[in-house]
Amino acid sequence: MTTKKSPPTEFVPTVADVAQHAGVSTATVSRCLNSPDQVQKKTRERVLAAVEELGYSPNFSARSLAAKRTNTIGAIIPTMDNAIFARGLQAFQEELGTFGATLLVASSGYHPDLEAEQIRTLIARGADGLLLIGHHRDPSVYEFIDRRRVPVMVSWAYDPTQPKPSVGFDNRAAMQAMAERVLEMGHRHIAVISAVQANNDRARERVSGVRAAFQSRGFDDQGLIVIETDYSIERGGNAFSELMTQTPRPTAVICGNDVLALGALQRAQSMGMRVPDDVSITGFDDIELATVTVPALTTVHVPHRDMGREAARRLWQMVDGDGPHDSLCLPTEVRMRGTLGPPPAT
Amino acid sequence: MTTKKSPPTEFVPTVADVAQHAGVSTATVSRCLNSPDQVQKKTRERVLAAVEELGYSPNFSARSLAAKRTNTIGAIIPTMDNAIFARGLQAFQEELGTFGATLLVASSGYHPDLEAEQIRTLIARGADGLLLIGHHRDPSVYEFIDRRRVPVMVSWAYDPTQPKPSVGFDNRAAMQAMAERVLEMGHRHIAVISAVQANNDRARERVSGVRAAFQSRGFDDQGLIVIETDYSIERGGNAFSELMTQTPRPTAVICGNDVLALGALQRAQSMGMRVPDDVSITGFDDIELATVTVPALTTVHVPHRDMGREAARRLWQMVDGDGPHDSLCLPTEVRMRGTLGPPPAT
DNA sequence: GGCAAGTATGTAAGCGCTTACATAACAAAT
DNA sequence: ATTTGTTATGTAAGCGCTTACATACTTGCC
Numbered sequence: 001m002t003t004k005k006s007p008p009t010e011f012v013p014t015v016a017d018v019a020q021h022a023g024v025s026t027a028t029v030s031r032c033l034n035s036p037d038q039v040q041k042k043t044r045e046r047v048l049a050a051v052e053e054l055g056y057s058p059n060f061s062a063r064s065l066a067a068k069r070t071n072t073i074g075a076i077i078p079t080m081d082n083a084i085f086a087r088g089l090q091a092f093q094e095e096l097g098t099f100g101a102t103l104l105v106a107s108s109g110y111h112p113d114l115e116a117e118q119i120r121t122l123i124a125r126g127a128d129g130l131l132l133i134g135h136h137r138d139p140s141v142y143e144f145i146d147r148r149r150v151p152v153m154v155s156w157a158y159d160p161t162q163p164k165p166s167v168g169f170d171n172r173a174a175m176q177a178m179a180e181r182v183l184e185m186g187h188r189h190i191a192v193i194s195a196v197q198a199n200n201d202r203a204r205e206r207v208s209g210v211r212a213a214f215q216s217r218g219f220d221d222q223g224l225i226v227i228e229t230d231y232s233i234e235r236g237g238n239a240f241s242e243l244m245t246q247t248p249r250p251t252a253v254i255c256g257n258d259v260l261a262l263g264a265l266q267r268a269q270s271m272g273m274r275v276p277d278d279v280s281i282t283g284f285d286d287i288e289l290a291t292v293t294v295p296a297l298t299t300v301h302v303p304h305r306d307m308g309r310e311a312a313r314r315l316w317q318m319v320d321g322d323g324p325h326d327s328l329c330l331p332t333e334v335r336m337r338g339t340l341g342p343p344p345a346t
Numbered sequence: 347m348t349t350k351k352s353p354p355t356e357f358v359p360t361v362a363d364v365a366q367h368a369g370v371s372t373a374t375v376s377r378c379l380n381s382p383d384q385v386q387k388k389t390r391e392r393v394l395a396a397v398e399e400l401g402y403s404p405n406f407s408a409r410s411l412a413a414k415r416t417n418t419i420g421a422i423i424p425t426m427d428n429a430i431f432a433r434g435l436q437a438f439q440e441e442l443g444t445f446g447a448t449l450l451v452a453s454s455g456y457h458p459d460l461e462a463e464q465i466r467t468l469i470a471r472g473a474d475g476l477l478l479i480g481h482h483r484d485p486s487v488y489e490f491i492d493r494r495r496v497p498v499m500v501s502w503a504y505d506p507t508q509p510k511p512s513v514g515f516d517n518r519a520a521m522q523a524m525a526e527r528v529l530e531m532g533h534r535h536i537a538v539i540s541a542v543q544a545n546n547d548r549a550r551e552r553v554s555g556v557r558a559a560f561q562s563r564g565f566d567d568q569g570l571i572v573i574e575t576d577y578s579i580e581r582g583g584n585a586f587s588e589l590m591t592q593t594p595r596p597t598a599v600i601c602g603n604d605v606l607a608l609g610a611l612q613r614a615q616s617m618g619m620r621v622p623d624d625v626s627i628t629g630f631d632d633i634e635l636a637t638v639t640v641p642a643l644t645t646v647h648v649p650h651r652d653m654g655r656e657a658a659r660r661l662w663q664m665v666d667g668d669g670p671h672d673s674l675c676l677p678t679e680v681r682m683r684g685t686l687g688p689p690p691a692t
Numbered sequence: 693g694g695c696a697a698g699t700a701t702g703t704a705a706g707c708g709c710t711t712a713c714a715t716a717a718c719a720a721a722t
Numbered sequence: 723a724t725t726t727g728t729t730a731t732g733t734a735a736g737c738g739c740t741t742a743c744a745t746a747c748t749t750g751c752c
Contacts, residue, residue: 010493010494010495011493012494014707014708014709015708015709015710016708016709024731024732025731025732025733026708026709026710026732026733027710027711027731027732027733027734028730028731028732030709030710030711031710031711031730031731034710038729038730038731039730039731040729040730040731043730043731055490057466057469057470058470058708058709059411059470059472059707059708059709060407060470060471060472061406061407061408061410061411061416061472061707061708061709062407062411062707062708062709062710062737063708063709063710064407064709064737065405065407065408065411065707065708065709065710065737065738065739066708066709066710066711066736066737067709067710067711067737068710068737070407080426080432080436081429081432081436082429083427083428083429086426086427089426090426090427102467102471104450105451120403121448123403124403124404124405124406125406125448126405126406126407144401147356147357148356148358149356233634233635233638262638263638266638266639266640269640270640288579289579289635292579292608292609292612293612294612294615294616294640360737360738360739361738361739361740362738362739370701370702371701371702371703372702372703372738372739372740373701373702373703373704373740373741374700374701374702376739376740376741377700377701377740377741380740384699384700384701385700385701386699386700386701389700389701404738404739405737405738405739407737407738407739408707408737408738408739408740409738409739409740410707410739411707411708411709411737411738411739411740412706412707412738412739412740412741413707413739413740413741414707414740
């Protein structure tokens with residue numbers, strides 16, 4: 001039940017009210033709020049007192065309309081469902097906060113069309129800059145963005161040959177390192193559970209990293225089984241089940257991310273298989289959950305927080321008018337934990 | 347490296363451009379976009395063609411400034427870190443989408459001051475309505491909200507005696523049902539790992555639900571141990587460790603949510619305890635992970651999606667000017683899975 | 693044919709803010 | 723005392739849109 005206890009009379013103060021209250025012009029009030037050192041200390045204090053007293057807070061729409069600037073950054077991530085992007089985005093947001101900028105997040109569900117629409121929406125909403133995940137998208141999308149002169153930062157990927165700057169990591173090299181560890185353990189029957197590679201350059205790079213490992217170690221990658229599936233715990237489990245019906249049965253399953261790996265691990269256990277004795281499983285991302293499973297997940301650690309922070313810094317510099325920026329590649333690292341071991345003796 | 351391939355000349359069309367292009371006035375263009383049936387079919391088609399051709403999309407700031415409406419709903423959740431709010435919020439967002447509204451999300455980190463600030467920010471940004479988690483907050487916050495005449499919907503809680511309408515569930519009754527099951531299993535030494543109860547009415551209600559269960563079953567709740575901690579897997583684990591040092595050692599640990607329970611479960615296992623043979627553990631929320639642990643988590647299922655959807659519908663009705671709304675209480679349900687069993691024979 | 697009652701479109705006044713430019717106030721230099 | 727330069731504040735023109743009101747055009751009916 002809503003008790004409509006007669007609310008206090010609606011009065012939302014505007015600059016004009018503050019100006020009158022402080023005995024100055026609206027311009028001075030505006031300056032007090034936006035570039036305080038342009039106004040004399042004494043005046044400033046008077047204005048700020050008026051602001052306080054009236055409970056004034058500037059109207060965002062009016063401000064953005066006049067200033068042609070929203071102090072808002074848009075980010076479009078593939079999904080909020082799992083924790084993969086959470087930590088990096090959190091750091092991104094925190095860093096933006098130190099510049100007085102706000103973050104607007106949208107998720108595309110790994111769907112290119114939806115992503116394009118979200119980009120349009122965020123730009124229409126006046127986003128001063130955009131954070132996008134991965135380089136791959138339709139050229140028309142980039143055309144639209146360039147037309148509106150909106151700075152873009154790409155993250156969760158690193159490719160200096162692409163037109164947009166990125167702060168990320170080398171998905172291919174990272175996965176190659178992981179796959180090499182798997183090969184070194186003695187595994188020869190290896191399978192990959194990957195995200196759908198179409199429209200996802202990170203997934204493609206990771207699979208190609210596995211192949212690169214085979215080559216670098218002098219093996220043939222013809223026999224490598226790759227299953228593509230959506231990211232979810234259950235899908236990971238299903239893919240794992242499918243893999244276990246193959247002959248020869250893979251002794252190691254390399255997963256495109258931790259969520260998939262979690263699903264595989266859980267399925268293995270509920271199938272009565274011991275990990276890593278009967279089968280090895282590896283992940284990618286090193287989300288919090290990876291340390292909590294039993295055994296803990298062997299995975300590729302990604303410096304999510306550093307990545308988010310640095311992406312925010314550089315993107316904001318671009319927004320603030322500084323010239324184009326170089327890309328930055330952050331180091332990843334294989335975290336050996338409990339799910340990778342030598343193949344079974346058989 | 348950023349290749350600044352000379353971008354196409356910047357030209358962002360405005361209503362005036364579209365109007366001229368279609369040979370009508372700006373008012374007509376505006377009407378075409380906002381209330382299409384007010385304009386004749388023939389004219390409308392002409393205008394829409396111009397819109398298409400110029401790639402026009404209305405400036406959000408200008409539109410909100412003029413219309414005094416943003417079609418934006420703000421939501422402030424305690425945390426994005428774990429999955430607890432993800433599903434409900436997703437449904438909330440989807441439902442809003444069907445009304446043409448957008449969602450702005452902020453997180454407060456369970457901190458009342460931060461939450462108050464976020465509320466101010468969202469209102470300054472012109473949010474037409476607000477989704478808040480739980481009823482409890484400082485009266486001055488509600489005063490501010492009422493002054494601005496911003497409709498508020500409370501969720502993840504249900505209390506029809508509170509001034510703001512809510513769409514949620516009865517935290518107390520839900521937890522009472524769970525605790526009764528635990529008691530029925532024969533447990534007498536029971537501990538609770540709760541979120542910090544200060545400023546969190548949901549946590550308080552849940553603990554009080556456990557006590558209510560003791561009473562309803564004719565037991566004394568004096569011996570009930572309650573540990574408060576932040577929500578995180580690790581904190582849950584630490585709390586669990588601490589509980590296991592108590593004498594008599596609890597045979598069942600009721601957790602305030604699934605994340606805490608997950609931490610407890612994992613810690614139990616890494617301590618070499620068998621669940622539920624040596625100790626029972628229960629959760630709350632039924633997030634995806636709860637079904638994936640081994641054994642799967644016995645927990646309280648909350649209809650997150652229904653809750654989100656219904657909250658969106660009702661909040662939007664309030665925004666659209668319909669009168670005050672009743673609160674809605676959704677049913678919860680104890681999901682018996684693998685982590686609750688009878689106490690050990692000893 | 694003329695009038696009332698619609699219906700479709702145009703005109704123009706803001707919405708609340710920022711900011712280029714104008715002005716005022718003052719200090720330093722002549 | 724006048725000029726010049728510097729700094730602090732004021733004036734007012736928009737930013738791109740919506741919408742109340744005015745106007746023009748239909749149509750139906752006596």
